[in-house]
Amino acid sequence: MNNKILEGIRIIEFGWAVVGPLTTSWAGGYGAEVIKIETKTRPDIIRTMTPYKDDRVDLDNSLFFGRENANKYSLALNLKHPEGVNIAKKLVAESDCVLDSYTAGVMDRYGLGYEDLKQVKPDIIMLSSCMYGQTGPLRSMPGYGVPLTAISGLTYLCGWPDRPPTGPYGSYTDYLVPRLNLLALVSALEYRRRTGKGTFIDAAQLEASVQFVSPALLEYGANQRTAIRSGNTSNRAAPHGVFPCKGNDRWCALSVFNEEEWQGFCEALDHLPWTKRPEFASLSERKQNEGELNRLIEEWTRQREAEWVMVQMQSHGVPAGVANNGQDLGHDPQLTYTHYYRRLEHPEMGAVDYAPHSIEFSNAPQEIFRSPCLGEHTEYICKNILGLSDQEFKKYSAEGVFE
Amino acid sequence: MKEQSFLSPYRILDLTDEKGLICGKFLRDLGAKVIKIEKPGGDPARNIGPFYHDIQDPEKSLFWFSLNTGKKGITLDITRPKGKEIFRELVKGADCVLESFPPGTLDGLELGYKALCLIKSDLIMTSITPFGDKGPYRDYKGSDLILWALSGLLFICGDPDRPPVRISLEQSYLHAGADGAAGTVMALFHRGRSGKGQQVQVSILKAMERVAYTAHILWDARGKILRRPGSALRIPPLGTKTPLIWSCKDGYVAFYLFGGAMGAVSNPALTQWLDEEGLASEVMKAMDWPKFDIGTTLQEDIDRHIVGPIAEFFKGRTKKELWEGGIKRRVMVYPVNDAHGVLNDQQLKERNFWARVAHTHLEDTLDYPGPFIKVEGELCQVRGRAPLIGEHNEEIYVNELGLSGEDLVRLKAEGVI
Numbered sequence: 177m178n179n180k181i182l183e184g185i186r187i188i189e190f191g192w193a194v195v196g197p198l199t200t201s202w203a204g205g206y207g208a209e210v211i212k213i214e215t216k217t218r219p220d221i222i223r224t225m226t227p228y229k230d231d232r233v234d235l236d237n238s239l240f241f242g243r244e245n246a247n248k249y250s251l252a253l254n255l256k257h258p259e260g261v262n263i264a265k266k267l268v269a270e271s272d273c274v275l276d277s278y279t280a281g282v283m284d285r286y287g288l289g290y291e292d293l294k295q296v297k298p299d300i301i302m303l304s305s306c307m308y309g310q311t312g313p314l315r316s317m318p319g320y321g322v323p324l325t326a327i328s329g330l331t332y333l334c335g336w337p338d339r340p341p342t343g344p345y346g347s348y349t350d351y352l353v354p355r356l357n358l359l360a361l362v363s364a365l366e367y368r369r370r371t372g373k374g375t376f377i378d379a380a381q382l383e384a385s386v387q388f389v390s391p392a393l394l395e396y397g398a399n400q401r402t403a404i405r406s407g408n409t410s411n412r413a414a415p416h417g418v419f420p421c422k423g424n425d426r427w428c429a430l431s432v433f434n435e436e437e438w439q440g441f442c443e444a445l446d447h448l449p450w451t452k453r454p455e456f457a458s459l460s461e462r463k464q465n466e467g468e469l470n471r472l473i474e475e476w477t478r479q480r481e482a483e484w485v486m487v488q489m490q491s492h493g494v495p496a497g498v499a500n501n502g503q504d505l506g507h508d509p510q511l512t513y514t515h516y517y518r519r520l521e522h523p524e525m526g527a528v529d530y531a532p533h534s535i536e537f538s539n540a541p542q543e544i545f546r547s548p549c550l551g552e553h554t555e556y557i558c559k560n561i562l563g564l565s566d567q568e569f570k571k572y573s574a575e576g577v578f579e
Numbered sequence: 580m581k582e583q584s585f586l587s588p589y590r591i592l593d594l595t596d597e598k599g600l601i602c603g604k605f606l607r608d609l610g611a612k613v614i615k616i617e618k619p620g621g622d623p624a625r626n627i628g629p630f631y632h633d634i635q636d637p638e639k640s641l642f643w644f645s646l647n648t649g650k651k652g653i654t655l656d657i658t659r660p661k662g663k664e665i666f667r668e669l670v671k672g673a674d675c676v677l678e679s680f681p682p683g684t685l686d687g688l689e690l691g692y693k694a695l696c697l698i699k700s701d702l703i704m705t706s707i708t709p710f711g712d713k714g715p716y717r718d719y720k721g722s723d724l725i726l727w728a729l730s731g732l733l734f735i736c737g738d739p740d741r742p743p744v745r746i747s748l749e750q751s752y753l754h755a756g757a758d759g760a761a762g763t764v765m766a767l768f769h770r771g772r773s774g775k776g777q778q779v780q781v782s783i784l785k786a787m788e789r790v791a792y793t794a795h796i797l798w799d800a801r802g803k804i805l806r807r808p809g810s811a812l813r814i815p816p817l818g819t820k821t822p823l824i825w826s827c828k829d830g831y832v833a834f835y836l837f838g839g840a841m842g843a844v845s846n847p848a849l850t851q852w853l854d855e856e857g858l859a860s861e862v863m864k865a866m867d868w869p870k871f872d873i874g875t876t877l878q879e880d881i882d883r884h885i886v887g888p889i890a891e892f893f894k895g896r897t898k899k900e901l902w903e904g905g906i907k908r909r910v911m912v913y914p915v916n917d918a919h920g921v922l923n924d925q926q927l928k929e930r931n932f933w934a935r936v937a938h939t940h941l942e943d944t945l946d947y948p949g950p951f952i953k954v955e956g957e958l959c960q961v962r963g964r965a966p967l968i969g970e971h972n973e974e975i976y977v978n979e980l981g982l983s984g985e986d987l988v989r990l991k992a993e994g995v996i
Contacts, residue, residue: 181765221841227797231816239796314926318844322823323913326833329921334746340831342810343824344746345735351790355757360952363585363609366768371582378953386948388753390645395629396918397946406747418742429728490719497725499734499743502798502805513714529799534785535762538778
């Protein structure tokens, strides 16, 4: 008993896109039983998003959906049917947590708001994760990761000072918020374990995201200065950048924070004459002459393989790393050593790699199982958890409850 | 005793540097008592800017302030014999230790997990390291930029004609720190049910790989390399590009021209909005938006009939006009905020999000991001400013460990605290 961290915990997920589904997928990896509720008429939007395996557009063939939905079961349930809502409530009565990531108000309209669910399960833990939170004038404004990254201040800080912001790739905050959602969920479970009390968690994605720009917000408040994107530079390090290497679109990142690392860097370059130039002697001088420094480094890295540069630098104690692309990740020595990617057979997609989450426990291994097809476990859940008879299940199916 | 916070009963010793500071901060927000243990003279992360009024002083680092709210602060040199002894005493009364030293460091000091379990058998220890505690990169040096690079995230960020680029404010440690906090609470929960302690490991590399989207999956399952698209996304099969960041009159706005069901949320209303200004193209007006598929539409058609008119419309309006108009019409066009924009966000104000924290030694009060979730009462809150160097030495060493005032003076003279 209790070998897995969250063993015995059941979570019902009314998830949408990435934030909600990824939160529960991670919880599932640590042993929670996660049941995802969606319907064919209103499937989780991420099932309709690229990339698809072999470009075959199908709700069960989205690689994107698969990656973010491992470790869960799927129950197709039509919440527009009154019996669908009843079944959802019966399921909640048998569960510990409910997570929804719909726009604020949607769960209430289904009759599945916190107050409704408390009636059927007084100590239920409910986490509602929408863009702007459950209260306030903008509560029902729809959103997703790209604009959320923008309003959080993160987009503005990614890119080059002489160009418009590029922002990080896609919906960056979609991978930030689930970490804090998971933290909130397990904190509420721990609180319930001690006190017996459930909790409602209003998890505004914006309020989680701005935690990650906190120093810039304090800087504005204290000094009335607006932090702006600065490419790959750092005030605390020089060199600090991403340098082109031999080949097409190959890069190695380097960062030198202190004197010891600078000495290692010079050794790694076999003390090329320019490394001895007085304008590179100290961090402040290197910062002042950073353009020239970067140009000279680039001249050197261009002649060499990115992997070679990384190993050469690291062997001299200099932080360095290849800018791995999707192909490189599969061969990365560190990820390979720890068997990071897990190749699992999916009935529609065939064998594909899944990635676990980053937390490892000494006494409770993380396990991964593949993402579900839509409605794959409807019958099993209805019969084995809710105890519906064959007859009842057939009747509800015929009425369109499980569409 | 009445429990007012999620983690009220727990006591956590925080030995981390900038890689783990936010982990202890989140646990403190959740109500645990977090004691930050710094080297005598203060943690090196206090030298990271920006600084209050630009004064480079370890007591004025805004970076430090932001990641240590509500913690108690003591100084202790755990590399000295007397310091180790005191640390072991502290561990007896603690539930968790957080650390982010290079792998093996604490073992080398005889303060590793196994050694500490001999004095506190159900201890939880959370370690945040660049690459984990095993494998060929175990002893490699990391930095935020290096972890972006190796995780695969860096490669997909930025303009195609420039090197890949990161967010200019360190992020990887924050992702890993949040994971570290979740891992710590999971271990506490598990201990509550099983009585057993646990070692919790967070690899920053793995935390960041999750942010790298479908980069690996796309290669694994389709043999394609995902490349940085600039402020645009490329949609297969034709690889059609549409912008994410658009220029407006006074800056930038974020808007993504989704196809299909997602696009149907914004596109029809936006078309009508453009039409009112005489800017909507015939193609836009005639479009069956739920059926619109970007990936199978030719780039030149998208540019000419859809992106072009929208870009022109945005260019003529301010962030505020577009945002307010968008809210009214449920068009998902949002401002690209700088710090000023975030601090003035209407919804954050209405929800009383900002935490006003007094800094008596600065005779000032600063606005901090409030709690990361909204819950009843004091379950999760920002609990005051970061500690000064050694601010709680007396409270912890004298009142709690029972050392005398003389001991304290002697330990100070010896450089232990």
